[in-house]
Amino acid sequence: MPVNEHRIPDPQTFFKTITIIHLALVAGQALFGIVAFFITNSTSLTLRPVGDIFFYVVPLLAITGIITGNFLFKQKLNSLSENTSLKEKLSIWQTATIIKFATAEAPSLLGIAVYLITRNLFYLFVSGLVVLYFIWIGPKKENIAHDLHLSYDEKIEMDI
Secondary structure: OOOOHHHOOOHHHHHHHHHHHHHHHHHHHHHHHHHHHHHOOOOEOOOOOOOOOHHHHHHHHHHHHHHHHHHHHHHHHOOOOOOOOHHHHHHHHHHHHHHHHHHHHHHHHHHHHHHHHHOEHHHHHHHHHHHHHHHHOOOOHHHHHHHHOOOHHHHHHHOO
């Protein structure tokens, strides 16, 4: 199904938009974690999962979310053909990236929520690692060019 290219901004606006989305998602997770830390009294770091199913669930969901996000990202990009226009490529990349962001963000937010319930710093640590991963996967023009196998002319249009 072709993408409506009239709704896709020019490459420079596209990059600014996806960068703002990424920064907002990182900031939301980080601020939620920081606020949770400061409003929680008597925290502790417990690495003995006695009766705590979340001790296994939160890290497992974090790992699963990251792996699933990368898999879905690659699957979405595999749908591209060589005839696809730059704007359509960018639209597909943006959709794939937002899916990857969502699958990483959800376990991070769960970890922070479980930290608020249990007051165990372990969950905040897991969420912190996911936030670091999230920062690492942020949009970079060079990565977009690599992911989309852009031609020389497309790279010039993207100002890479």
